[in-house]
Amino acid sequence: MSxxxxxxxxxxxxxxxxxxxxxxxxxxxxxTRKLVVLVGPHVAEPxxxxxxxxxxxxxxxxxMDSGDAVHLALMKRPDLGVTFTKLHCWTLTQYSKCVFMDAxxxxxxxxxxxxxxxxxxxxxxxxxxxxxxxxxxxxSPSKETHEKLxxxxxxxGSFDGGDQGVLNSFFNTWxxxxxxxxxxxxxxxxxxxxxxxxxxxxxxxxxxxxxxxLGKVKPWNHSYDIQKGEVRGHSQxxxxxxxxxxxxxxWWQLYAKSVVPLLQRAYGETSLSSG
Amino acid sequence: MSxxxxxxxxxxxxxxxxxxxxxxxxxxxxxTRKLVVLVGPHVAEPxxxxxxxxxxxxxxxxxMDSGDAVHLALMKRPDLGVTFTKLHCWTLTQYSKCVFMDAxxxxxxxxxxxxxxxxxxxxxxxxxxxxxxxxxxxxSPSKETHEKLxxxxxxxGSFDGGDQGVLNSFFNTWxxxxxxxxxxxxxxxxxxxxxxxxxxxxxxxxxxxxxxxLGKVKPWNHSYDIQKGEVRGHSQxxxxxxxxxxxxxxWWQLYAKSVVPLLQRAYGETSLSSG
Ligand SMILES: O=c1ccn([C@@H]2O[C@H](COP(=O)(O)OP(=O)(O)O)[C@@H](O)[C@H]2O)c(=O)[nH]1
Ligand SMILES: O=c1ccn([C@@H]2O[C@H](COP(=O)(O)OP(=O)(O)O)[C@@H](O)[C@H]2O)c(=O)[nH]1
Ligand SMILES: [Mn+2]
Ligand SMILES: [Mn+2]
Numbered sequence: 001m002s003x004x005x006x007x008x009x010x011x012x013x014x015x016x017x018x019x020x021x022x023x024x025x026x027x028x029x030x031x032t033r034k035l036v037v038l039v040g041p042h043v044a045e046p047x048x049x050x051x052x053x054x055x056x057x058x059x060x061x062x063x064m065d066s067g068d069a070v071h072l073a074l075m076k077r078p079d080l081g082v083t084f085t086k087l088h089c090w091t092l093t094q095y096s097k098c099v100f101m102d103a104x105x106x107x108x109x110x111x112x113x114x115x116x117x118x119x120x121x122x123x124x125x126x127x128x129x130x131x132x133x134x135x136x137x138x139x140s141p142s143k144e145t146h147e148k149l150x151x152x153x154x155x156x157g158s159f160d161g162g163d164q165g166v167l168n169s170f171f172n173t174w175x176x177x178x179x180x181x182x183x184x185x186x187x188x189x190x191x192x193x194x195x196x197x198x199x200x201x202x203x204x205x206x207x208x209x210x211x212x213x214l215g216k217v218k219p220w221n222h223s224y225d226i227q228k229g230e231v232r233g234h235s236q237x238x239x240x241x242x243x244x245x246x247x248x249x250x251w252w253q254l255y256a257k258s259v260v261p262l263l264q265r266a267y268g269e270t271s272l273s274s275g
Numbered sequence: 276m277s278x279x280x281x282x283x284x285x286x287x288x289x290x291x292x293x294x295x296x297x298x299x300x301x302x303x304x305x306x307t308r309k310l311v312v313l314v315g316p317h318v319a320e321p322x323x324x325x326x327x328x329x330x331x332x333x334x335x336x337x338x339m340d341s342g343d344a345v346h347l348a349l350m351k352r353p354d355l356g357v358t359f360t361k362l363h364c365w366t367l368t369q370y371s372k373c374v375f376m377d378a379x380x381x382x383x384x385x386x387x388x389x390x391x392x393x394x395x396x397x398x399x400x401x402x403x404x405x406x407x408x409x410x411x412x413x414x415s416p417s418k419e420t421h422e423k424l425x426x427x428x429x430x431x432g433s434f435d436g437g438d439q440g441v442l443n444s445f446f447n448t449w450x451x452x453x454x455x456x457x458x459x460x461x462x463x464x465x466x467x468x469x470x471x472x473x474x475x476x477x478x479x480x481x482x483x484x485x486x487x488x489l490g491k492v493k494p495w496n497h498s499y500d501i502q503k504g505e506v507r508g509h510s511q512x513x514x515x516x517x518x519x520x521x522x523x524x525x526w527w528q529l530y531a532k533s534v535v536p537l538l539q540r541a542y543g544e545t546s547l548s549s550g
Binding site: 123124125126127128129130131159160161165175176177178179182184185186192193196197199200201202203204 | 398399400401402403404405406434435436440450451452453454457459460461467468471472474475476477478479
């Protein structure tokens with residue numbers, strides 16, 4: 001299955017840490033697919049090095065250097081920088097099919113079965129469930145689709161200012177056309193949904209396969225006490241911090257065990273608290 | 276279309292007011308279907324009278340008086356009183372197809388096209404979007420289904436303590452089997468979704484056909500200044516009161532215009548603030 005890949009994106013060193021944990025979670029659960037990370041120009045060299053030891057491919061993406069269509073779209077919508085970088089995943093035409101995963105997601109079991117789905121498959125967004133959440137989606141790389149997306153983006157912008165708005169407007173039959181393109185919600189369980197309908201989480205949550213730390217506060221904004229094995233700074237009530245403590249702990253355990261040693265080697269030294 | 280009906284439920288005088296507004300909103304938008312309300316034993320006589328002038332049928336439902344299956348199920352799950360009353364809608368076998376609507380919903384346009392759908396069609400719940408919200412659903416009355424539901428209920432209870440848990444466990448292929456059974460979210464727009472993903476509401480909200488005042492605070496818990504045409508007690512921030520002010524005003528306008536005169540006639544007098 002060397003023509004299929006999981007793809008993620010990091011434009012900063014913080015998101016790069018997320019990508020590292022995601023990559024290690026995919027490895028831990030023995031994925032048989034390739035791992036690809038798109039990195040923006042501001043990611044530091046040692047971070048790229050670590051990403052390179054986890055991922056099969058590290059693709060530098062500098063949208064400024066890209067072809068005409070990107071340029072044109074970017075000129076019209078300078079606000080959509082990261083969005084354009086994410087859309088770059090469609091140019092990975094060395095792969096026939098890919099699964100994009102946000103750098104703030106974490107895999108809890110093997111999810112290779114996602115490759116049985118077709119473009120564009122994604123799970124519903126709990127905020128407006130006729131939209132899909134663009135944190136996890138199945139797609140088919142294609143230069144043609146990429147160009148169409150950029151043109152669309154330049155002409156229509158994004159109703160939410162990010163890639164989710166663009167992708168939902170572009171793949172606008174997702175809600176009504178084909179149930180097989182609805183990934184079960186357990187493939188993109190956003191922490192926000194846990195508290196909005198707790199009985200459902202208790203009923204179905206134990207089947208979760210992918211956790212998505214959606215929202216302003218990310219796991220790497222917390223810190224971790226390696227001696228005690230406890231996440232610090234998780235004293236806020238659920239209204240303020242909607243990250244589920246069990247999943248947050250899982251993220252940090254994987255970070256401490258499988259990422260920190262690599263960062264230490266790359267940087268010569270590092271502290272456990274990040275940000 | 277006299278063999279098809281909209282059905283709602285009220286077990287208290289407060290919910291009865293909701294049912295009245297819902298009924299009037301369906302009439303206002305010229306539904307060609309019958310209107311049926313199930314009323315519990317505690318609804319006051321004048322309220323029944325008003326319901327009788329809006330709805331084609333007012334069905335008294337006293338689950339205590341019902342047949343063996345209900346009794347048996349109720350003995351095992353005394354907590355599910357209102358749920359059993361709601362499930363009673365399946366006994367309306369004088370109709371071939373029905374649309375159930377919670378008494379806290381409001382129709383913004385004609386929605387008769389819902390009868391093109393089959394059992395069990397419903398819109399996703401924003402809290403856990405692989406569950407449907409049971410505030411609006413299409414069903415086919417059937418004594419057999421009713422008995423099965425009761426047995427299921429008695430044996431398994433409800434994971435959320437209400438009808439939504441039971442119905443989702445019973446119709447458990449909704450999320451994965453048939454996209455035509457996914458009603459667009461605009462047929463059951465819960466106020467809660469407005470604030471959780473505001474850009475989507477701005478993009479798609481103007482198409483809303485049914486508003487659902489889901490949650491603890493209902494329109495009738497507010498009060499209305501008929502002189503000023505303003506809803507009072509809506510000074511809470513959106514974290515505390517998630518009812519959208521425009522929809523709340525719409526509810527009260529319809530209540531003041533089309534329900535209050537009927538209540539005045541039935542009671543001899545009434546005040547505009549309810550509760
Ligand atoms: O400054 C940024 C913001 C976002 N991203 C990438 O874009 C994804 C989507 O952003 P985010 O996860 O923060 O959005 P949310 O899921 O919270 O809506 C991230 O997971 C990263 O992969 C990035 O690399 N740099
Ligand atoms: O005491 C009650 C509670 C509920 N209901 C009916 O059951 C529906 C579901 O309850 P509710 O709307 O309060 O639940 P929510 O939609 O807020 O979860 C209501 O709309 C009413 O039709 C009722 O008649 N009496
Ligand atoms: Mn994300
Ligand atoms: Mn309701």
